[in-house]
Amino acid sequence: MVAIRVRVNGAHYEHDVEPRLLLAHYLRDYIGLRSVRIGCDTTNCGACTVLLDGKAVKSCTVFAFMADNAEVVTLEGISEGGLHPLQRALAEEHGLQCGYCTSGMVMTLYYYLNKARRVPSEDEVRRAIEGNLCRCTGYVGVVRAALKAAREMYG
């Protein structure tokens, strides 16, 4: 077992975990954050995307101990005061159907828009979500929603 201290969505946690415990399972099973989804479990789909020290990462491909002394933000952490503009736009623009990909999609877009700090082009949005698969929407609504949220945030 290895002792870890992690800040998740602003709160401090300390746990003893198995070295092989994956961050996705740590967040779901130890902290109870069910927005973290496991889709492919093979680093392809991005459903498990969270922010680790401010950077979007696939939590199915990070060991929990790698987050020791780090800061993790999940979807719950960016929507505490109500829906984030990205979430609202996704709902309005048909950016989701089954919703399984959505929390990862929001976290990747949140990371990207916070870094860009401007309204990106459609092409840039498509490239930003290369690591997030959606099997329902064909991405059209997702991209439209991202642009709408970006206009609201930085327009």
Added chain:
Amino acid sequence: MSLYPRNFQLHVPTSLREAIEALEALGEDAKPLAGGQSLIPMMKLRIAAPSALVYLGPLKGELSYVRDGGDYVEIGALTTHSEVAESPLLRRWNPLVSEAAAHIGDTQVRNMGTIGGSLAHADPSADYPAAMAALGAEIVVAGKSGTRTVPAGEFFVDAYTTSLRPGELVAAVRVPKLRGRYGAAYGKVARIATDFAIVGVAVHVSVDERGHVDNMGIGLTGVGPTPHRPRDVEEVALGERLGPELAERIAAAVSRSVDPPTDLRATSEYRRRALRALTERALRRIYLDIARAQ
């Protein structure tokens, strides 16, 4: 249902020296862990099941940097693909390396994966090795008796095999500063945007005041077990006027210089044609970039 690696012992060193000592003591069954973007997927699929991991993350302070070394730029082993892609120093002095980094996987993979991990992993379809071959980069290797530098041409020995000895780590990579009137480009064909290359081409060219080639480096990925540098083709270009005609000739020669494998991703013939198209496109872009910079 979920994928779980076999359990392992964990070692978390606080310096490069400690990491090397730990690997030395644990023996060949132990592996260093950097960004985990190759090792963790392999452990989850149980293609790899090391008995111990030595986690390099805490060495970020020591091994994550892009530094001006005079004639070269030195990149610390733990620098992530995103950091390399965005480094102002590399964009200024060696944009070939940043462009190759930007072509790796997706945002999330680039945020975790490191240059040292990619080079040590030596995937025959990886992007960095082509750039390192084209540039004649040097890999700085650290072991218990100090550091040594290995030219890229000698670092990659076979698919997934490097000349690293047990207990040794990649500490850094040195890439030359590109000078004069130069251009560089990395191009890749992949099955889907975020996948490894079916083939990839890294090229840099510099020209004299008359627009004739005085230096060219070409590196290819996806054409065999290790990255390939077709030196005979580079030599053909020396002294020739850079332009669309030369681009076409060099591209044809590049595709003739290899005998790529047929595998699940593509046939040998497809690879040669893709190489030809990518090389021609890269050289035309470089030609236009240089012309525009005048």
